[in-house]
Amino acid sequence: MNPQISNAPEARRVAVAIVGGGQAGLSMSWHLKQAGIEHVVFERDRCFSEWRKARWDSFCLVTPNWQCRLPGHPYAGPDPRGFMLREEIVEYLDAYVARFNPPLLEGVEVTQLQRGADGRFLLSTSAGAWIADQVVLANGVYQKPVIPREAERLPPDILQLHSSSYRNPQSLPPGAALVVGSGQSGCQIAEDIHLAGRQAHLCVGRAPRSPRVYRGREVTDWLTESGYYDIPYENHPQKATVREKTNHYLTGRDGGREIDLRQRALEGMRLHGSFRGVAAGQLHFAPDLRQNLDEADRSYNNIRTLVDQYIAQAGIDAPQEPAYQPPWEPTEEITTLDYAAAGITSIVWAIGFTPDYGWVDLPVFNGRGHPVQRRGITQVPGAYFLGLSWQNTWGSGRLADVGKDAEYLLGSIRRLAGMPVAAAA
Template sequence: MNAPTSPEPRVTAVAIVGGGQAGLSMSWHLKQAGIDHVVFERDRCFSEWRTARWDSFCLVTPNWQCRLPGFHYAGPDPHGFMLRDEIVQYLDAYVAHFDPPLREGVNVVRIERTADGRFLLTTTDGNWIAGQVVIANGVYSRPVIPRAAERLPQQILQLHSSNYRNPQSLPPGATLVVGSGQSGCQIAEDIHLAGRQVHLCVGGAPRSPRVYRGREVTDWLTESGYYDIPYERHPQKATVREKTNHYLTGRDGGREIDLRRRALEGMKLYGSFRGVDDTKLQFAPDLARNLDEADRSYNNIRALVDQYIAEAGIDAPIEPPYQPPWSPSHEVTELDFVDAGIGSIVWAIGFTPDYGFIDLPVFNGRGHPIHHRGVTPVPGAYFLGLSWQNTWGSGRLADVGKDAQYLLDAIRRTDESCHARAA
């Protein structure tokens, strides 16, 4: 009796791995160009926006920056900041707008090169052969929680920022938030504004002004062309790709976050988290330095705006220099979590990408993608949605479509090259 044979792999010109804003922006461009393709999404499209955001979450950039290709924001409040559910509605409307060839609930477990230079994708819905492949599964795949968390007692509820929902869902007692990036600061504020005691570990994240000299800073930086500077010409060069996002918020119509003011209101601030020793939480003595560095970034952005206003000859109101309203009198490097009554900890120290399924020589010694604007050394293999893939807006709702357009041109060139060799 003959053994059953495996079904033949299905074939597509381009396979896209990931059904978020990056993958679907790529799909929009491919569909407009009439190029056969498939989008694989292991969950539901835009799943992170649906399930990994807290209840009061809102955009930190104005609504007008929601400009996915072919579907710019057209609502009544371009300078507002959409709430989580409104963002999901916008994204769902985008999918309905152009009906991409999306296969939800299909996980790509391996990508490898075939002998003829194409790509074999092993998925939970069978095998596929693709002429080219775009990796767009995002950089926020695996939540980071330090091993020190294992030394905390079970009665303390521990959550990653992606699992936090609201202050009411936390147990009684104070909350320690570890991490002062965008999520950490906004979650700490959310709990603080609910009247709960918050302890915050402040890391090296920079902060940004919200409104300066009469206008939203995002408008100034867009108008001046700053957001269009490619990373190769950025003053910080390629190191800008390693930087944490500036913290500010779209809450209450949009405002900046000044942790010094929150300290005056009773939020307890510490330096970077170091570990746990018995009932003691340990912190680095770097709170003052981290606050000063965040302010330095804040003031540098103001200076960029000042320079643009002066060079363009714009009449804009003058604002006084920022004066820190609070500074730590000493560095607290240890806190007894029992004495402090801490009942919950929110780990807001980020994510790591998941590239374990990619069996291609497209990574450097640190495991980071090797690419130029998403084009890798392997012909036909691309990344999309990376932070600072080209500019500040790369990977964001603002400009991920521009990066997808660039890859469309690369996909066309590779396809023409393959056809020329075959002829």
């Protein structure tokens, strides 16, 4: 039953409520402030808390600094083609807040969101009730770290932590470390441990990889110039399934480079197939290491092909490069490993996060609990999502283009409020 929120005189009122004080929520705030629309941003921690607390010490961007282009705050530092370190990213973000002074309420958690019979929204928060005409859910998708139940089968003397809690190799106990998951975080953490001279094991899943520089230029330059990054997911060859894909792995470390797990294997990193479980002192892996490495290389080569096609179509004179030749192949598929004999004393679970929308009492989710939206607009008038992966394009949810998605939602917000709307972007 919808609450009669008009009979809640103790609640404060606002035109638009934004839940989440990260890059998405504050991009939305910037546009609303420019439009003169009253709003408030709720952040249960400190703004940009994920950047501050959930990144390891050597973390840096995997995309060039010039792609940091929050609305009204493009990167203006001395190294547009570099890759900012964690502390530099936080400085860039803090400068954004200082630049436009958003109506931000830090340390205020939204514990329930409902829609009243009159169509407005009631937000129960740790600092009292609020009523909003419209609401933007911008609290992100990296909310609940995933650690499998199989972790309970490991002995207590093995340190276990999620990738969001990993800081550096020195914080791990002496011995070998196993990283489970080969997405961006897993590969970079495994490299971090390996480059520190420690024995690193990595469970390789189906994450794709990307070239860094190809035919004389950064691949991000080629993909930007060709318009690939502007392709809406509806027009993408993989359609909506692209939203389910893991990010390609590469790194901004050492000035930016590729991550080739085959090369790391030659250097002594131990690669295994997908993690399958724990039993009787043994770690169990699927016999899919060769398949997963081949699939990652296929993605790598597909990106090269996209660049080749663009160069040919545009008539660009660019140097040729030889085809990629795998420097290492697994000679056998090891499906079990005695973790004590292997000297494994720590495990980093880098298998992602699940969203947490348990506080949202609105019919805006599918049977899997995922948002149902088109470019952030839901079937509930006045309720929006922002900052989702591939909400519209590759740059959605990223520092690159989350501002474009916020600008698009501004049009709907203005329309519902009966305000003039500029031409659609």
